Amino acid sequence: xxxxxxxxxxxxxxxxxxxxxxxxxxxxxxxxxxxxxxxxxxxxxxxxxxxxxxxxxxxxxxxxxxxxxxxxxxxxxxxxx
Amino acid sequence: xxxxxxxxxxxxxxxxxxxxxxxxxxxxxxxxxxxxxxxxxxxxxxxxxxxxxxxxxxxxxxxxxxxxxxxxxxxxxxxxx
Numbered sequence: 001x002x003x004x005x006x007x008x009x010x011x012x013x014x015x016x017x018x019x020x021x022x023x024x025x026x027x028x029x030x031x032x033x034x035x036x037x038x039x040x041x042x043x044x045x046x047x048x049x050x051x052x053x054x055x056x057x058x059x060x061x062x063x064x065x066x067x068x069x070x071x072x073x074x075x076x077x078x079x080x081x
Numbered sequence: 082x083x084x085x086x087x088x089x090x091x092x093x094x095x096x097x098x099x100x101x102x103x104x105x106x107x108x109x110x111x112x113x114x115x116x117x118x119x120x121x122x123x124x125x126x127x128x129x130x131x132x133x134x135x136x137x138x139x140x141x142x143x144x145x146x147x148x149x150x151x152x153x154x155x156x157x158x159x160x161x162x
Contacts, residue, residue, distance in 0.1 A: 037128035
């Protein structure tokens, strides 16, 4: 069966996020000053062939660890829909 | 009050996603052949000062429309946590 797995990858909270800071500046220039913090990460959806939801999650986590996320600077969360 | 808004931005389903195709090739090389489609988008979290959850959502949607997402190539979904 085919499952859809969503992998959300964000910069670690302890680290600066220069891209987020740049977006925050842009939003301020557009008059959206009520937004006071921005963090930019990735959202990756995978179509996984697996026998069960648990197997699909295991495969998606392996993909995140091996290729999608950089464990030194990012953390990830996997949700199977 | 401060709300956390999550903006997920993905390439439109009708369009090719070359970055996703590249990742799919990489996953195949790593032996993760059970993954048969990948789409890569962005996940942006915003801290929004607003009087209510609804106001926070309106502000986040305005930010997504004006700056974060490119409506020609991408669609977005806003969730206030």
